[in-house]
Amino acid sequence: MKFDPPTTRELIRTIAATVIDSADELTELDRAIGDADHGANLERGFKAVLAKIDGISAQPIDAALREVGKTLILSVGGASGPLYGKLFATIGQHLTEPEDLTKAHVVRACEQAIGVIKTLGRSDVGHKTMLDVHVPALDQLRAANGAGSLRQVRERANEAAVETIPMIAQRGRASFLCERSQGHMDPGARSSQLIVSAICDFLETRL
């Protein structure tokens, strides 16, 4: 798939709009098991991205994603800034053939990015974090074939976010609650699911 500036712009705009529209819900999820700022923090970050979307999307997709990442790191203000910032930036860094992306390129870049997030967050699958959505979604993408692939990835991400509800948090503020973190969806898992879904929706209209 080729990303010309209008396509890049629309992808980034779609992701940002999805997160901003869900900011209140994300903050409410974070109020239950965190410090009630996840939605507000990501909203500030993605508004900063939108404020310079013309400059960002004029670049090739790899450089554009690095710039999105850097903007999030500098503007979010919570742990989600570096985590999402590094996610986008690392994917950008590892898109080796940005002029014509294939599924294999994207899978490889996402694998690298997930590794960076695990190190930075000192976390892994099962800790009730964003990784509990990104890892299964990527596994699904790797396994999926042909028509319906994107729908399968979106559905897997949705299930994976729900699967964080009974988990006991091991990282972040929610880990202070121990068993009391059970019964709530992880806000980082929810924001990740929203972003994965938005990307799948967008790609379905283009591929």
Added chain:
Amino acid sequence: MSKNVGIVIVSHSPDVAKGAADMVRQMVGMNVPLAWCGGNPGGGLGTSVEAIVRSLDLAWSDAGVVIMVDMGGAETNSEMAIEMVPEKRRPKIVVCNGPIVEGAVMAATESSSGATLDRVRRAAEELYAR
């Protein structure tokens, strides 16, 4: 420039960060490079990578700098800030796993006696080991 290890205090709350810095100044004095920051880029509770980078510059010492953090995002954002300072400074900056107020005072006390970066860090971290 001071030969003593610098201290940077990073809290979600600018009031907490400034209060801890006030305690260091009163209890330890002026011969330790010290800077603080708190609050997210929008002015609410949280931390800002750019503000941490500025604080690292203000409190810079060739002996190194320890960063005292309160929780979660303060630590992650401090690690991001370290990646953004000039490369040759990075190995001399450590994020300290100790209580932010007592840790800052203990680290500064140790630093004011001319201790190494590692000893300053341990002085703050021992408070959690007790």
